[in-house]
Amino acid sequence: MPELPEVETVVRTLRPQLCGRSIVNVRASRKRLRRPWRPAWSKALAGTRIIAVRRRGKWIVIELDREQVLLAHLGMTGRFYVVDEKAPLAPHTHLIFGLQPGRDELRFHDPRRFGSAALLPAAHVERFLDGERLGPEPFDLRPADFRDRLRRTRRCLKAVLLDQRVVAGVGNIYADESLFEARLAPGRRGCEIGKPEADRLCAAIVTVLRRAIERHGSTIRNYFYGDGQAGEYQNEFRVYQQTGQPCQRCRTPIQQTRLAGRATHFCPRCQRSPVQRSPAARG
DNA sequence: ACAGGATCCTGGGGGC
DNA sequence: TGCCCCCAGGATCCTG
Numbered sequence: 474m475p476e477l478p479e480v481e482t483v484v485r486t487l488r489p490q491l492c493g494r495s496i497v498n499v500r501a502s503r504k505r506l507r508r509p510w511r512p513a514w515s516k517a518l519a520g521t522r523i524i525a526v527r528r529r530g531k532w533i534v535i536e537l538d539r540e541q542v543l544l545a546h547l548g549m550t551g552r553f554y555v556v557d558e559k560a561p562l563a564p565h566t567h568l569i570f571g572l573q574p575g576r577d578e579l580r581f582h583d584p585r586r587f588g589s590a591a592l593l594p595a596a597h598v599e600r601f602l603d604g605e606r607l608g609p610e611p612f613d614l615r616p617a618d619f620r621d622r623l624r625r626t627r628r629c630l631k632a633v634l635l636d637q638r639v640v641a642g643v644g645n646i647y648a649d650e651s652l653f654e655a656r657l658a659p660g661r662r663g664c665e666i667g668k669p670e671a672d673r674l675c676a677a678i679v680t681v682l683r684r685a686i687e688r689h690g691s692t693i694r695n696y697f698y699g700d701g702q703a704g705e706y707q708n709e710f711r712v713y714q715q716t717g718q719p720c721q722r723c724r725t726p727i728q729q730t731r732l733a734g735r736a737t738h739f740c741p742r743c744q745r746s747p748v749q750r751s752p753a754a755r756g
Numbered sequence: 757a758c759a760g761g762a763t764c765c766t767g768g769g770g771g772c
Numbered sequence: 773t774g775c776c777c778c779c780a781g782g783a784t785c786c787t788g
Contacts, residue, residue, distance in 0.1 A: 507782090
């Protein structure tokens with residue numbers, strides 16, 4: 474469920490709660506996550522100290538001593554939060570990390586289990602994150618590289634934005650919101666996009682994500698962060714989940730379609746494709 | 757190379 | 773009330 478702004482919000486919440494503390498024990502449910510948790514990781518984690526908590530794309534990176542890293546992905550419904558060890562255990566809690574000092578626990582909760590967590594040697598993390606799997610952070614994305622990437626593909630813009638190798642961290646909400654911000658139709662092919670439009674899209678991604686981070690991300694369908702905090706960006710959606718609502722720029726009703734297997738929302742007027750001239754019209 | 761579909765899961769909402 | 777179907781902030785694998 475969470476995209477870059479939501480993961481950033483989680484990381485900012487966790488950082489002061491985790492840094493400097495130690496993991497004293499780990500409990501894991503028997504249910505398998507997207508990548509199964511290995512019992513050996515529980516043993517290896519006992520007694521490690523948390524050095525830093527950061528984000529890369531939609532990944533949560535928890536750096537530990539002993540040259541180890543705990544890498545987590547929230548999938549669609551994952552939550553990662555710190556609570557008192559006496560707090561009631563919610564159903565679908567799959568990992569519990571006991572913390573010291575204090576009597577707190579870091580818990581990983583995920584009803585759909587599309588999320589995952591794994592322990593990696595620190596030396597492997599950069600290769601995992603910066604290899605073929607993950608492109609640049611949106612804030613480091615160079616317009617010339619983005620333009621080049623678009624020029625070389627016939628895939629539609631929606632599919633390109635969802636591709637984590639092109640730019641890391643954009644998901645369904647922020648792909649639609651960025652395309653609206655850039656006034657580009659989600660179905661247009663990358664190779665049809667000119668320089669001004671590509672640069673506009675590149676800038677729009679950053680604008681939308683920065684604003685969403687300021688608003689602590691979006692909270693929809695009652696999924697909250699951490700100790701029940703809600704984001705506020707869902708109140709600023711221009712197209713996502715606004716089907717039938719008047720466009721805030723031109724009052725045309727927002728339309729919904731399906732692209733790259735995902736619900737896609739856009740304004741048919743502000744995000745018009747260049748007119749396809751029919752043979753008759755050309756006559 | 758790429759589009760499209762299926763897959764991994766659970767829960768919530770709408771229709772009947 | 774129950775049941776059935778569809779949908780969901782993701783990523784990956786397979787097929788055509």
